[in-house]
Amino acid sequence: MILVLLGPPGAGKGTQAERLQEAFNLVHVASGDLFRENLRQKTDLGNLAQKYMDRGELVPDDVTIGMVRARLEQPDAAEGIILDGFPRTIAQARGLDEMLDDMDRELSAVLHIAVPDEELIRRLSGRWICEQCQTPYHVLSNPPQVAGKCNLCGGKLYQRDDDKPETVGARLEVYHSQTSPLIEFYREANLLREVDGSGEIDDVWEALKNTVEALE
Numbered sequence: 295m296i297l298v299l300l301g302p303p304g305a306g307k308g309t310q311a312e313r314l315q316e317a318f319n320l321v322h323v324a325s326g327d328l329f330r331e332n333l334r335q336k337t338d339l340g341n342l343a344q345k346y347m348d349r350g351e352l353v354p355d356d357v358t359i360g361m362v363r364a365r366l367e368q369p370d371a372a373e374g375i376i377l378d379g380f381p382r383t384i385a386q387a388r389g390l391d392e393m394l395d396d397m398d399r400e401l402s403a404v405l406h407i408a409v410p411d412e413e414l415i416r417r418l419s420g421r422w423i424c425e426q427c428q429t430p431y432h433v434l435s436n437p438p439q440v441a442g443k444c445n446l447c448g449g450k451l452y453q454r455d456d457d458k459p460e461t462v463g464a465r466l467e468v469y470h471s472q473t474s475p476l477i478e479f480y481r482e483a484n485l486l487r488e489v490d491g492s493g494e495i496d497d498v499w500e501a502l503k504n505t506v507e508a509l510e
């Protein structure tokens with residue numbers, strides 16, 4: 295099974311991907327996490343990506359497609375995959391089609407998690423992330439059991455630079471102009487499944503789980 299999680303910044307893609315990966319035995323491939331890992335390791339790719347990420351803009355398509363392709367070619371991605379944050383443009387969606395064709399695989403579904411902008415801003419301003427395993431928390435809706443520590447691995451929690459209010463605004467604009475056309479693109483391909491992401495984390499999970507079970 296190959297799933298795409300499509301949704302605006304703060305929709306809960308990372309939160310729900312953690313549960314999907316466990317429940318359906320999928321490998322979680324998040325383009326933002328791959329960029330942040332490159333940033334931490336100070337690679338050329340990380341240095342290039344940082345300029346775009348700091349402004350809330352998309353990293354160029356050719357760079358992003360190449361990075362995701364390299365990840366999908368690793369042995370652990372040979373089974374089920376959940377793609378989080380990729381594709382984000384029509385060009386990336388075509389790039390994904392090409393790479394899956396080359397691997398003789400195909401996309402099972404695109405899960406679109408819809409959330410209103412005001413709620414996204416609230417979520418991103420209270421988000422903390424584990425620096426080791428990338429699990430996201432929220433000060434109000436999903437706090438860690440011990441302040442500042444990840445429930446899963448005990449890693450230290452931090453706030454992302456691009457969650458500052460001015461950058462969040464830019465990220466939302468980029469989503470509406472460059473990423474939301476994918477909703478129609480995948481609807482036409484009959485791959486789109488809509489999930490209301492505005493409820494509680496457990497309610498969104500129930501809806502997602504039912505949607506994925508119906509695909510099996």
Ligand code: AP5
Pocket residue numbers: 301302303304305306307308309310325326327329346347348350351352353354358378379380381382386417418420421422430431432433435436456465491492493494495496498
């Ligand atoms: P990326 O890391 O992909 O960020 P994003 O898409 O902006 O998504 P987020 O990680 O911010 O949100 P999420 O949907 O995962 O929400 P989460 O579960 O954490 O991208 C960052 C940057 O990298 C981009 O701006 C771009 O520069 C670059 N990039 C990445 N991919 C790229 C690509 N394909 N092409 C080009 N450039 C790319 O939840 C958010 C918060 O809300 C958390 O605190 C969580 O606890 C809480 N929460 C979650 N669900 C709920 C709920 N139901 N109710 C209440 N609170 C909730």
